[in-house]
Amino acid sequence: QVQLVESGGGLVQAGGSLRLSCAASGRTFSIYAMGWFRQAPGKDREFVAGISWSGSSTHYADSVKGRFTISRDNAKNTVYLQMNSLKPEDTAVYYCAADRSGYGLGLPKADFGSWGQGTQVTVSS
Numbered sequence: 139q140v141q142l143v144e145s146g147g148g149l150v151q152a153g154g155s156l157r158l159s160c161a162a163s164g165r166t167f168s169i170y171a172m173g174w175f176r177q178a179p180g181k182d183r184e185f186v187a188g189i190s191w192s193g194s195s196t197h198y199a200d201s202v203k204g205r206f207t208i209s210r211d212n213a214k215n216t217v218y219l220q221m222n223s224l225k226p227e228d229t230a231v232y233y234c235a236a237d238r239s240g241y242g243l244g245l246p247k248a249d250f251g252s253w254g255q256g257t258q259v260t261v262s263s
Contacts, residue, residue: 147257160234168212171242175228188244241252
């Protein structure tokens with residue numbers, strides 16, 4: 139089992155930037171694909187970005203392409219989400235998640251089975 143702790147959320151004006159971090163512990167981080175998801179009030183949780191176990195492959199929701207960047211540092215057991223040009227519609231609780239299986243690609247339909255507690259991102263207009 140892996141434990142995930144997100145940080146870096148906050149309140150930012152539209153057009154601003156935030157960097158989320160997700161620290162992992164409890165199992166070998168480097169062989170698992172990771173993902174970021176978000177859930178806005180009254181809406182279902184949605185995939186935001188995913189990264190393969192090696193970091194060589196990334197995937198993004200259309201709504202964030204060109205604005206968000208997912209990355210990982212396997213030496214620090216941490217995955218990041220750099221969010222630029224933020225919009226009010228990006229307001230949500232952001233969660234990181236780990237693929238249940240090793241050596242995955244981080245695709246939206248991957249079997250993400252471990253979740254953090256979430257970090258709130260609020261973008262004001």
